[in-house]
Amino acid sequence: MRLAKSIEGRSESSSDNIAPVVFVVDDDVSVRESLESMIRFAGLRTETFASAHDFLRHPRAMVPNCLVLDVSLPDLSGLDLQNLIASERTDMPIIFLTGYGDVPMTVRAMKAGAVEFFTKPFDDEVLLGAIRLALERSRVALSEHAETKEIEDRYASLSTRECQVMGLVVSGLLNKQVGGELGISEITVKAHRGRVMRKMNARSLADLVTMAARLRLACAEMATSRQ
Structure with missing residues:
Protein backbone atom coordinates (compact mmCIF):
# COMPACT_ATOMS: atom_id res chain seq x y z
CA MET A 1 0.00 0.00 0.00
CA ALA A 146 6.03 11.08 -33.04
CA GLU A 147 8.26 9.11 -35.41
CA THR A 148 5.93 9.82 -38.33
CA LYS A 149 5.88 13.53 -37.47
CA GLU A 150 9.68 13.57 -37.47
CA ILE A 151 9.72 11.95 -40.92
CA GLU A 152 7.15 14.48 -42.17
CA ASP A 153 9.33 17.33 -40.92
CA ARG A 154 12.34 15.91 -42.72
CA TYR A 155 10.35 15.50 -45.91
CA ALA A 156 9.16 19.11 -45.65
CA SER A 157 12.82 20.21 -45.67
CA LEU A 158 13.40 18.74 -49.14
CA SER A 159 13.49 20.97 -52.20
CA THR A 160 11.05 20.41 -55.07
CA ARG A 161 13.67 18.55 -57.09
CA GLU A 162 14.67 16.44 -54.12
CA CYS A 163 11.04 15.44 -53.61
CA GLN A 164 10.83 14.42 -57.25
CA VAL A 165 14.02 12.39 -57.02
CA MET A 166 12.90 10.70 -53.81
CA GLY A 167 9.55 9.76 -55.33
CA LEU A 168 11.15 8.17 -58.38
CA VAL A 169 13.92 6.46 -56.40
CA VAL A 170 11.51 4.78 -53.96
CA SER A 171 9.41 3.64 -56.93
CA GLY A 172 12.38 1.48 -57.96
CA LEU A 173 13.97 3.49 -60.76
CA LEU A 174 17.73 3.53 -61.23
CA ASN A 175 19.62 6.83 -61.22
CA LYS A 176 19.88 6.82 -65.03
CA GLN A 177 16.12 6.23 -65.34
CA VAL A 178 15.38 9.00 -62.81
CA GLY A 179 17.54 11.34 -64.88
CA GLY A 180 15.60 10.40 -68.00
CA GLU A 181 12.28 11.08 -66.28
CA LEU A 182 13.40 14.49 -65.00
CA GLY A 183 15.59 15.53 -67.91
CA ILE A 184 18.75 15.83 -65.81
CA SER A 185 22.11 14.03 -65.84
CA GLU A 186 22.82 10.88 -63.84
CA ILE A 187 25.51 12.76 -61.91
CA THR A 188 22.95 15.41 -60.90
CA VAL A 189 20.55 12.67 -59.83
CA LYS A 190 23.28 11.16 -57.62
CA ALA A 191 23.87 14.55 -55.99
CA HIS A 192 20.17 15.07 -55.30
CA ARG A 193 19.84 11.50 -54.06
CA GLY A 194 22.72 11.99 -51.64
CA ARG A 195 21.10 15.13 -50.21
CA VAL A 196 17.78 13.30 -49.89
CA MET A 197 19.45 10.49 -47.95
CA ARG A 198 21.15 12.97 -45.60
CA LYS A 199 18.09 15.16 -45.03
CA MET A 200 15.81 12.15 -44.48
CA ASN A 201 18.47 10.53 -42.24
CA ALA A 202 18.12 7.33 -44.26
CA ARG A 203 20.93 4.79 -43.91
CA SER A 204 19.86 2.81 -46.97
CA LEU A 205 17.37 2.73 -49.83
CA ALA A 206 15.28 0.32 -47.76
CA ASP A 207 15.10 2.98 -45.01
CA LEU A 208 13.95 5.56 -47.55
CA VAL A 209 11.26 3.25 -48.92
CA THR A 210 10.04 2.57 -45.37
CA MET A 211 9.86 6.31 -44.69
CA ALA A 212 7.87 6.87 -47.87
CA ALA A 213 5.43 4.19 -46.73
CA ARG A 214 5.15 5.85 -43.29
CA LEU A 215 4.35 9.12 -45.02
CA ARG A 216 1.58 7.31 -46.90
CA LEU A 217 2.47 9.15 -50.05
CA ALA A 218 2.07 7.44 -53.38
CA CYS A 219 5.27 7.52 -55.44
CA ALA A 220 3.55 9.41 -58.24
CA GLU A 221 2.31 12.05 -55.79
CA MET A 222 5.78 12.42 -54.30
CA ALA A 223 7.36 12.79 -57.71
CA THR A 224 5.03 15.63 -58.70
CA SER A 225 4.75 17.36 -55.31
CA ARG A 226 5.44 21.07 -54.93
CA GLN A 227 5.27 21.70 -58.68
Missing part, protein backbone atom coordinates in the same frame (compact mmCIF):
# COMPACT_ATOMS: atom_id res chain seq x y z
CA ARG A 2 2.84 2.43 0.80
CA LEU A 3 4.33 1.76 -2.63
CA ALA A 4 1.01 2.45 -4.36
CA LYS A 5 0.61 5.70 -2.44
CA SER A 6 4.16 6.70 -3.28
CA ILE A 7 3.57 6.15 -6.99
CA GLU A 8 0.27 7.96 -6.73
CA GLY A 9 1.96 10.94 -5.12
CA ARG A 10 4.50 11.17 -7.92
CA SER A 11 1.82 11.02 -10.59
CA GLU A 12 0.00 13.93 -8.98
CA SER A 13 3.05 16.16 -8.67
CA SER A 14 5.06 17.98 -11.32
CA SER A 15 5.19 14.78 -13.39
CA ASP A 16 1.48 15.08 -14.22
CA ASN A 17 2.35 16.32 -17.69
CA ILE A 18 4.15 13.06 -18.54
CA ALA A 19 2.42 10.44 -16.35
CA PRO A 20 -0.13 8.18 -18.09
CA VAL A 21 -3.74 9.11 -17.40
CA VAL A 22 -6.92 7.05 -17.27
CA PHE A 23 -10.07 8.95 -18.22
CA VAL A 24 -13.34 7.71 -16.77
CA VAL A 25 -16.75 8.76 -18.15
CA ASP A 26 -19.75 7.49 -16.18
CA ASP A 27 -22.88 9.35 -15.06
CA ASP A 28 -23.18 7.27 -11.87
CA VAL A 29 -21.23 9.17 -9.19
CA SER A 30 -20.77 6.07 -7.06
CA VAL A 31 -19.23 4.20 -10.00
CA ARG A 32 -16.98 7.16 -10.83
CA GLU A 33 -15.74 7.43 -7.26
CA SER A 34 -15.18 3.68 -7.00
CA LEU A 35 -13.23 3.58 -10.25
CA GLU A 36 -11.22 6.66 -9.29
CA SER A 37 -10.26 5.11 -5.95
CA MET A 38 -9.32 1.79 -7.52
CA ILE A 39 -7.21 3.37 -10.29
CA ARG A 40 -5.43 5.76 -7.94
CA PHE A 41 -4.69 2.98 -5.46
CA ALA A 42 -3.05 1.09 -8.35
CA GLY A 43 -0.67 4.05 -8.75
CA LEU A 44 -2.24 5.54 -11.85
CA ARG A 45 -3.46 9.07 -12.50
CA THR A 46 -7.14 9.44 -13.37
CA GLU A 47 -9.63 12.13 -14.37
CA THR A 48 -13.37 11.54 -14.19
CA PHE A 49 -16.35 13.00 -16.05
CA ALA A 50 -20.12 12.70 -15.66
CA SER A 51 -20.98 13.05 -19.35
CA ALA A 52 -19.56 12.76 -22.85
CA HIS A 53 -19.75 16.52 -23.35
CA ASP A 54 -17.75 17.14 -20.16
CA PHE A 55 -15.08 14.81 -21.47
CA LEU A 56 -15.02 16.42 -24.93
CA ARG A 57 -14.37 19.83 -23.37
CA HIS A 58 -11.19 18.49 -21.78
CA PRO A 59 -7.93 19.09 -23.74
CA ARG A 60 -6.59 16.10 -25.59
CA ALA A 61 -3.92 14.20 -23.64
CA MET A 62 -0.48 13.95 -25.23
CA VAL A 63 0.69 11.24 -22.83
CA PRO A 64 -0.21 7.53 -22.76
CA ASN A 65 -3.91 7.40 -21.92
CA CYS A 66 -7.06 5.35 -22.17
CA LEU A 67 -10.78 5.85 -21.69
CA VAL A 68 -12.98 3.78 -19.39
CA LEU A 69 -16.41 4.54 -20.82
CA ASP A 70 -19.94 3.72 -19.75
CA VAL A 71 -22.27 2.76 -22.59
CA SER A 72 -25.31 4.59 -21.17
CA LEU A 73 -24.77 8.32 -20.68
CA PRO A 74 -27.22 11.22 -20.32
CA ASP A 75 -26.14 13.03 -23.50
CA LEU A 76 -24.19 11.08 -26.11
CA SER A 77 -24.08 7.35 -25.60
CA GLY A 78 -20.72 5.71 -25.08
CA LEU A 79 -20.93 4.15 -28.54
CA ASP A 80 -21.72 7.53 -30.12
CA LEU A 81 -18.77 9.09 -28.30
CA GLN A 82 -16.55 6.28 -29.57
CA ASN A 83 -17.63 6.98 -33.15
CA LEU A 84 -17.04 10.70 -32.67
CA ILE A 85 -13.45 10.43 -31.47
CA ALA A 86 -12.28 7.21 -33.14
CA SER A 87 -10.53 8.83 -36.11
CA GLU A 88 -8.81 11.66 -34.25
CA ARG A 89 -7.78 9.91 -31.02
CA THR A 90 -6.25 6.71 -32.27
CA ASP A 91 -3.78 6.83 -29.37
CA MET A 92 -6.61 6.51 -26.81
CA PRO A 93 -7.84 2.90 -26.41
CA ILE A 94 -11.40 2.56 -25.07
CA ILE A 95 -12.61 0.12 -22.44
CA PHE A 96 -16.41 -0.10 -22.23
CA LEU A 97 -18.49 -0.69 -19.12
CA THR A 98 -22.19 -1.50 -19.19
CA GLY A 99 -24.89 -2.69 -16.82
CA TYR A 100 -26.65 -4.71 -19.50
CA GLY A 101 -24.34 -6.01 -22.18
CA ASP A 102 -25.64 -7.78 -25.26
CA VAL A 103 -23.83 -9.45 -28.16
CA PRO A 104 -24.68 -6.91 -30.93
CA MET A 105 -23.58 -4.01 -28.72
CA THR A 106 -20.32 -5.74 -27.85
CA VAL A 107 -19.61 -6.61 -31.48
CA ARG A 108 -20.30 -3.02 -32.56
CA ALA A 109 -17.94 -1.61 -29.92
CA MET A 110 -15.14 -4.09 -30.67
CA LYS A 111 -15.40 -3.57 -34.44
CA ALA A 112 -15.05 0.17 -33.83
CA GLY A 113 -11.79 -0.43 -31.98
CA ALA A 114 -12.69 -0.97 -28.32
CA VAL A 115 -10.07 -3.05 -26.49
CA GLU A 116 -12.42 -4.55 -23.89
CA PHE A 117 -16.11 -4.66 -23.01
CA PHE A 118 -17.03 -5.39 -19.37
CA THR A 119 -20.46 -5.98 -17.87
CA LYS A 120 -21.02 -4.60 -14.34
CA PRO A 121 -20.17 -5.83 -11.79
CA PHE A 122 -16.64 -6.48 -12.99
CA ASP A 123 -13.50 -7.87 -11.38
CA ASP A 124 -11.20 -5.01 -10.32
CA GLU A 125 -7.98 -6.86 -11.14
CA VAL A 126 -9.23 -7.87 -14.58
CA LEU A 127 -10.21 -4.27 -15.33
CA LEU A 128 -6.84 -2.97 -14.07
CA GLY A 129 -5.09 -5.50 -16.29
CA ALA A 130 -7.05 -4.21 -19.28
CA ILE A 131 -6.20 -0.61 -18.35
CA ARG A 132 -2.48 -1.37 -18.17
CA LEU A 133 -2.57 -3.07 -21.56
CA ALA A 134 -4.50 -0.12 -23.00
CA LEU A 135 -1.95 2.35 -21.65
CA GLU A 136 0.87 0.35 -23.23
CA ARG A 137 -0.99 0.33 -26.54
CA SER A 138 -1.39 4.10 -26.24
CA ARG A 139 2.32 4.53 -25.52
CA VAL A 140 3.22 2.60 -28.68
CA ALA A 141 0.75 4.63 -30.77
CA LEU A 142 2.11 7.94 -29.48
CA SER A 143 5.66 6.82 -30.21
CA GLU A 144 4.70 5.89 -33.76
CA HIS A 145 2.93 9.23 -34.24
Whole structure:
Protein backbone atom coordinates (compact mmCIF):
# COMPACT_ATOMS: atom_id res chain seq x y z
CA MET A 1 0.00 0.00 0.00
CA ARG A 2 2.84 2.43 0.80
CA LEU A 3 4.33 1.76 -2.63
CA ALA A 4 1.01 2.45 -4.36
CA LYS A 5 0.61 5.70 -2.44
CA SER A 6 4.16 6.70 -3.28
CA ILE A 7 3.57 6.15 -6.99
CA GLU A 8 0.27 7.96 -6.73
CA GLY A 9 1.96 10.94 -5.12
CA ARG A 10 4.50 11.17 -7.92
CA SER A 11 1.82 11.02 -10.59
CA GLU A 12 0.00 13.93 -8.98
CA SER A 13 3.05 16.16 -8.67
CA SER A 14 5.06 17.98 -11.32
CA SER A 15 5.19 14.78 -13.39
CA ASP A 16 1.48 15.08 -14.22
CA ASN A 17 2.35 16.32 -17.69
CA ILE A 18 4.15 13.06 -18.54
CA ALA A 19 2.42 10.44 -16.35
CA PRO A 20 -0.13 8.18 -18.09
CA VAL A 21 -3.74 9.11 -17.40
CA VAL A 22 -6.92 7.05 -17.27
CA PHE A 23 -10.07 8.95 -18.22
CA VAL A 24 -13.34 7.71 -16.77
CA VAL A 25 -16.75 8.76 -18.15
CA ASP A 26 -19.75 7.49 -16.18
CA ASP A 27 -22.88 9.35 -15.06
CA ASP A 28 -23.18 7.27 -11.87
CA VAL A 29 -21.23 9.17 -9.19
CA SER A 30 -20.77 6.07 -7.06
CA VAL A 31 -19.23 4.20 -10.00
CA ARG A 32 -16.98 7.16 -10.83
CA GLU A 33 -15.74 7.43 -7.26
CA SER A 34 -15.18 3.68 -7.00
CA LEU A 35 -13.23 3.58 -10.25
CA GLU A 36 -11.22 6.66 -9.29
CA SER A 37 -10.26 5.11 -5.95
CA MET A 38 -9.32 1.79 -7.52
CA ILE A 39 -7.21 3.37 -10.29
CA ARG A 40 -5.43 5.76 -7.94
CA PHE A 41 -4.69 2.98 -5.46
CA ALA A 42 -3.05 1.09 -8.35
CA GLY A 43 -0.67 4.05 -8.75
CA LEU A 44 -2.24 5.54 -11.85
CA ARG A 45 -3.46 9.07 -12.50
CA THR A 46 -7.14 9.44 -13.37
CA GLU A 47 -9.63 12.13 -14.37
CA THR A 48 -13.37 11.54 -14.19
CA PHE A 49 -16.35 13.00 -16.05
CA ALA A 50 -20.12 12.70 -15.66
CA SER A 51 -20.98 13.05 -19.35
CA ALA A 52 -19.56 12.76 -22.85
CA HIS A 53 -19.75 16.52 -23.35
CA ASP A 54 -17.75 17.14 -20.16
CA PHE A 55 -15.08 14.81 -21.47
CA LEU A 56 -15.02 16.42 -24.93
CA ARG A 57 -14.37 19.83 -23.37
CA HIS A 58 -11.19 18.49 -21.78
CA PRO A 59 -7.93 19.09 -23.74
CA ARG A 60 -6.59 16.10 -25.59
CA ALA A 61 -3.92 14.20 -23.64
CA MET A 62 -0.48 13.95 -25.23
CA VAL A 63 0.69 11.24 -22.83
CA PRO A 64 -0.21 7.53 -22.76
CA ASN A 65 -3.91 7.40 -21.92
CA CYS A 66 -7.06 5.35 -22.17
CA LEU A 67 -10.78 5.85 -21.69
CA VAL A 68 -12.98 3.78 -19.39
CA LEU A 69 -16.41 4.54 -20.82
CA ASP A 70 -19.94 3.72 -19.75
CA VAL A 71 -22.27 2.76 -22.59
CA SER A 72 -25.31 4.59 -21.17
CA LEU A 73 -24.77 8.32 -20.68
CA PRO A 74 -27.22 11.22 -20.32
CA ASP A 75 -26.14 13.03 -23.50
CA LEU A 76 -24.19 11.08 -26.11
CA SER A 77 -24.08 7.35 -25.60
CA GLY A 78 -20.72 5.71 -25.08
CA LEU A 79 -20.93 4.15 -28.54
CA ASP A 80 -21.72 7.53 -30.12
CA LEU A 81 -18.77 9.09 -28.30
CA GLN A 82 -16.55 6.28 -29.57
CA ASN A 83 -17.63 6.98 -33.15
CA LEU A 84 -17.04 10.70 -32.67
CA ILE A 85 -13.45 10.43 -31.47
CA ALA A 86 -12.28 7.21 -33.14
CA SER A 87 -10.53 8.83 -36.11
CA GLU A 88 -8.81 11.66 -34.25
CA ARG A 89 -7.78 9.91 -31.02
CA THR A 90 -6.25 6.71 -32.27
CA ASP A 91 -3.78 6.83 -29.37
CA MET A 92 -6.61 6.51 -26.81
CA PRO A 93 -7.84 2.90 -26.41
CA ILE A 94 -11.40 2.56 -25.07
CA ILE A 95 -12.61 0.12 -22.44
CA PHE A 96 -16.41 -0.10 -22.23
CA LEU A 97 -18.49 -0.69 -19.12
CA THR A 98 -22.19 -1.50 -19.19
CA GLY A 99 -24.89 -2.69 -16.82
CA TYR A 100 -26.65 -4.71 -19.50
CA GLY A 101 -24.34 -6.01 -22.18
CA ASP A 102 -25.64 -7.78 -25.26
CA VAL A 103 -23.83 -9.45 -28.16
CA PRO A 104 -24.68 -6.91 -30.93
CA MET A 105 -23.58 -4.01 -28.72
CA THR A 106 -20.32 -5.74 -27.85
CA VAL A 107 -19.61 -6.61 -31.48
CA ARG A 108 -20.30 -3.02 -32.56
CA ALA A 109 -17.94 -1.61 -29.92
CA MET A 110 -15.14 -4.09 -30.67
CA LYS A 111 -15.40 -3.57 -34.44
CA ALA A 112 -15.05 0.17 -33.83
CA GLY A 113 -11.79 -0.43 -31.98
CA ALA A 114 -12.69 -0.97 -28.32
CA VAL A 115 -10.07 -3.05 -26.49
CA GLU A 116 -12.42 -4.55 -23.89
CA PHE A 117 -16.11 -4.66 -23.01
CA PHE A 118 -17.03 -5.39 -19.37
CA THR A 119 -20.46 -5.98 -17.87
CA LYS A 120 -21.02 -4.60 -14.34
CA PRO A 121 -20.17 -5.83 -11.79
CA PHE A 122 -16.64 -6.48 -12.99
CA ASP A 123 -13.50 -7.87 -11.38
CA ASP A 124 -11.20 -5.01 -10.32
CA GLU A 125 -7.98 -6.86 -11.14
CA VAL A 126 -9.23 -7.87 -14.58
CA LEU A 127 -10.21 -4.27 -15.33
CA LEU A 128 -6.84 -2.97 -14.07
CA GLY A 129 -5.09 -5.50 -16.29
CA ALA A 130 -7.05 -4.21 -19.28
CA ILE A 131 -6.20 -0.61 -18.35
CA ARG A 132 -2.48 -1.37 -18.17
CA LEU A 133 -2.57 -3.07 -21.56
CA ALA A 134 -4.50 -0.12 -23.00
CA LEU A 135 -1.95 2.35 -21.65
CA GLU A 136 0.87 0.35 -23.23
CA ARG A 137 -0.99 0.33 -26.54
CA SER A 138 -1.39 4.10 -26.24
CA ARG A 139 2.32 4.53 -25.52
CA VAL A 140 3.22 2.60 -28.68
CA ALA A 141 0.75 4.63 -30.77
CA LEU A 142 2.11 7.94 -29.48
CA SER A 143 5.66 6.82 -30.21
CA GLU A 144 4.70 5.89 -33.76
CA HIS A 145 2.93 9.23 -34.24
CA ALA A 146 6.03 11.08 -33.04
CA GLU A 147 8.26 9.11 -35.41
CA THR A 148 5.93 9.82 -38.33
CA LYS A 149 5.88 13.53 -37.47
CA GLU A 150 9.68 13.57 -37.47
CA ILE A 151 9.72 11.95 -40.92
CA GLU A 152 7.15 14.48 -42.17
CA ASP A 153 9.33 17.33 -40.92
CA ARG A 154 12.34 15.91 -42.72
CA TYR A 155 10.35 15.50 -45.91
CA ALA A 156 9.16 19.11 -45.65
CA SER A 157 12.82 20.21 -45.67
CA LEU A 158 13.40 18.74 -49.14
CA SER A 159 13.49 20.97 -52.20
CA THR A 160 11.05 20.41 -55.07
CA ARG A 161 13.67 18.55 -57.09
CA GLU A 162 14.67 16.44 -54.12
CA CYS A 163 11.04 15.44 -53.61
CA GLN A 164 10.83 14.42 -57.25
CA VAL A 165 14.02 12.39 -57.02
CA MET A 166 12.90 10.70 -53.81
CA GLY A 167 9.55 9.76 -55.33
CA LEU A 168 11.15 8.17 -58.38
CA VAL A 169 13.92 6.46 -56.40
CA VAL A 170 11.51 4.78 -53.96
CA SER A 171 9.41 3.64 -56.93
CA GLY A 172 12.38 1.48 -57.96
CA LEU A 173 13.97 3.49 -60.76
CA LEU A 174 17.73 3.53 -61.23
CA ASN A 175 19.62 6.83 -61.22
CA LYS A 176 19.88 6.82 -65.03
CA GLN A 177 16.12 6.23 -65.34
CA VAL A 178 15.38 9.00 -62.81
CA GLY A 179 17.54 11.34 -64.88
CA GLY A 180 15.60 10.40 -68.00
CA GLU A 181 12.28 11.08 -66.28
CA LEU A 182 13.40 14.49 -65.00
CA GLY A 183 15.59 15.53 -67.91
CA ILE A 184 18.75 15.83 -65.81
CA SER A 185 22.11 14.03 -65.84
CA GLU A 186 22.82 10.88 -63.84
CA ILE A 187 25.51 12.76 -61.91
CA THR A 188 22.95 15.41 -60.90
CA VAL A 189 20.55 12.67 -59.83
CA LYS A 190 23.28 11.16 -57.62
CA ALA A 191 23.87 14.55 -55.99
CA HIS A 192 20.17 15.07 -55.30
CA ARG A 193 19.84 11.50 -54.06
CA GLY A 194 22.72 11.99 -51.64
CA ARG A 195 21.10 15.13 -50.21
CA VAL A 196 17.78 13.30 -49.89
CA MET A 197 19.45 10.49 -47.95
CA ARG A 198 21.15 12.97 -45.60
CA LYS A 199 18.09 15.16 -45.03
CA MET A 200 15.81 12.15 -44.48
CA ASN A 201 18.47 10.53 -42.24
CA ALA A 202 18.12 7.33 -44.26
CA ARG A 203 20.93 4.79 -43.91
CA SER A 204 19.86 2.81 -46.97
CA LEU A 205 17.37 2.73 -49.83
CA ALA A 206 15.28 0.32 -47.76
CA ASP A 207 15.10 2.98 -45.01
CA LEU A 208 13.95 5.56 -47.55
CA VAL A 209 11.26 3.25 -48.92
CA THR A 210 10.04 2.57 -45.37
CA MET A 211 9.86 6.31 -44.69
CA ALA A 212 7.87 6.87 -47.87
CA ALA A 213 5.43 4.19 -46.73
CA ARG A 214 5.15 5.85 -43.29
CA LEU A 215 4.35 9.12 -45.02
CA ARG A 216 1.58 7.31 -46.90
CA LEU A 217 2.47 9.15 -50.05
CA ALA A 218 2.07 7.44 -53.38
CA CYS A 219 5.27 7.52 -55.44
CA ALA A 220 3.55 9.41 -58.24
CA GLU A 221 2.31 12.05 -55.79
CA MET A 222 5.78 12.42 -54.30
CA ALA A 223 7.36 12.79 -57.71
CA THR A 224 5.03 15.63 -58.70
CA SER A 225 4.75 17.36 -55.31
CA ARG A 226 5.44 21.07 -54.93
CA GLN A 227 5.27 21.70 -58.68
